[in-house]
Amino acid sequence: MTKGEVTMQKIIAAAAPIFNQRGFAGCSIQDVLDATGLEKGCLYRYFASKEELAAAAFKYSLAEVVKVRTEGLEEIENSVEKLRYFVGRFVETPSPIKGGCPLMNTAIDADDGNPELRELARKGVEAWKARIEKIVKSGMERGEIRKEVKPRRIANSMIAMLEGSLMISRTEGTRKAMKDAQVMLERMLDEMSTR
Amino acid sequence: MTKGEVTMQKIIAAAAPIFNQRGFAGCSIQDVLDATGLEKGCLYRYFASKEELAAAAFKYSLAEVVKVRTEGLEEIENSVEKLRYFVGRFVETPSPIKGGCPLMNTAIDADDGNPELRELARKGVEAWKARIEKIVKSGMERGEIRKEVKPRRIANSMIAMLEGSLMISRTEGTRKAMKDAQVMLERMLDEMSTR
Amino acid sequence: MTKGEVTMQKIIAAAAPIFNQRGFAGCSIQDVLDATGLEKGCLYRYFASKEELAAAAFKYSLAEVVKVRTEGLEEIENSVEKLRYFVGRFVETPSPIKGGCPLMNTAIDADDGNPELRELARKGVEAWKARIEKIVKSGMERGEIRKEVKPRRIANSMIAMLEGSLMISRTEGTRKAMKDAQVMLERMLDEMSTR
Amino acid sequence: MTKGEVTMQKIIAAAAPIFNQRGFAGCSIQDVLDATGLEKGCLYRYFASKEELAAAAFKYSLAEVVKVRTEGLEEIENSVEKLRYFVGRFVETPSPIKGGCPLMNTAIDADDGNPELRELARKGVEAWKARIEKIVKSGMERGEIRKEVKPRRIANSMIAMLEGSLMISRTEGTRKAMKDAQVMLERMLDEMSTR
DNA sequence: ACCTACGGGACGTCCCGTTTAT
């Protein structure tokens, strides 16, 4: 890793929580510079524009969040348990990037204007859904999940419930909504299980 | 309504979709002015600051959204049907203010900084939850809803599912996620019903 | 004086010693901003470029210097005494603008490039020479100064001696060179006097 | 002279007029490079910093100037003639380094900040003064110069007059001021002569 | 209600001085 790459990563890591907390329009390049101790000329060597920096920061944030939320997931074999584990992990683990879930933040923040960010958020949701759908499908093949279940609907419901309750929890400043979501989702998982 | 009040309302109505779409930091007072045809000096006769304008715009947006989502609700007597109606209405009726659900937008946008807006969003969520909880409780009293049900959990789940799926739908550009949410919520309502 | 004019003067007064000390290329707009407490956007409302600001600052510096050096000059009637007074004043009074004589500084600093500043310095020297020449000529008319004297040569010699010795004094950090110049110039004045 | 020394001298000779014309802050290392056809990395093999290069360039400029101004001086025996010759040479010979007298330029340019250059300029003035004082003193010993004369005052006056008039001449674009200085200085020399 | 004045500050470009690798 060259010195420049280190610097670039440093910038991204510093920018990620700033963009995640304050949104694209709500923070300035100067805020990022202050957080890194670097100067403008340096930053613009690595990122052609604020948009590009925001995109890199979002990718980083999303990767960090995914890493933390899926840690230990592969070691579980049973698909229902996998989903249950995933729900628990989401509910218990706070976002490693300050400012909450970058996927939701960016989806909302970039919804109008900033097509690049918007597209990245879209892909993030899509990949998440695909991952859940795959688990459900494989569970059906393995006979762990009932045949009538619609994988896409499960994926949408899980994500919606988790993100939605996260939003409520953040505005309320309590974890209650997330706990409620967990109960409901576990009930859903029980119902679709063949056991 | 005096002439001044008309002007004020005109400004608010113009500002609402702009703030809702682009967020507080993402749009300028000039954007609002352009939408009204008025000039800066005039706006400052009615609103002391951008924050104040944004707060007024949010209150307006929220009121509009609540009106549209609860229209016809009071005419339904059965509490389960009431909730079912509400879900349907949410899923089918787009936000009357451009830019999606102002509650979610503002909750996310104002999460860091802008305490006034943040507080307004909090109250909005709180009121919504209270309304649902009240319906559930009255349903329990009326024997329409099973006793084991936790009103708060129902409220949280409904709102989380609806807002979460709304977010997915917006990033995807499809209504699928919302339809899925509706199916799951109706299933939930069936289960809690005494019938 | 409008608020803007006050601000403009504040900027000029802050910029004058900075440019005078560090030269045009040797200082930055930011240095001036720091000295005023203002921000860039504000400064560029009043000055279109660094060059323009430097020109205004130089004009101000020169005017201050001239004011201080010629104070009390008009009350003296005899032309030789006038010149003597002027020499004394120059030797004893330090530049009111930090950084030494702005005329010499700018003449040297702007000698290559920066034609506007260069021209201002030229005019400054010209005016100074003209003033001295005028005193000499009037002295000749009044019979106080000998007829053979060449006014231009007196002007050139006085200015050269004063500015040259000022330069020496500054590099040495002593006032000796200036005192020596004073002695020589007074001797010169004695010789050209008819008394 | 090794190959490296040749390169070093080439750089210095190229840098001298550039620094002398534009000042330390007013020119860039790239300007020097362009004048030599070399590349940056190469220059930094010979000079550790811009300051160091500027110091070397100044030393070179000063040596060149002194050489040219004192050429033929030693062959003159009479001290008054020596001084007269010196004045003439100064007035008639332009600086061999473009941009005027490096001593004055550097004295002004480095007056604030850049202590190394400042010190070099100081030493340059000091040496010049010492040289003139020595001639005066030896003239007094030899009986060519009157006893009442103050060597230091003569040195200061000569340098001040010459440098001061040089400054005037450069801003005016005429040689008049220098010629006037020459006349005055020769008159001064006549007066101090015992003949 | 309009219009202009005002100070603030973000953005991005350019290039500088220096270091490193070749």
Place this chain on the structure above:
DNA sequence: ATAAACGGGACGTCCCGTAGGT
């Protein structure tokens, strides 16, 4: 000796939010 990489930072434009004056 060349050339690319690196961090620093100056410059100037644009527009923002706000205040006054008309």
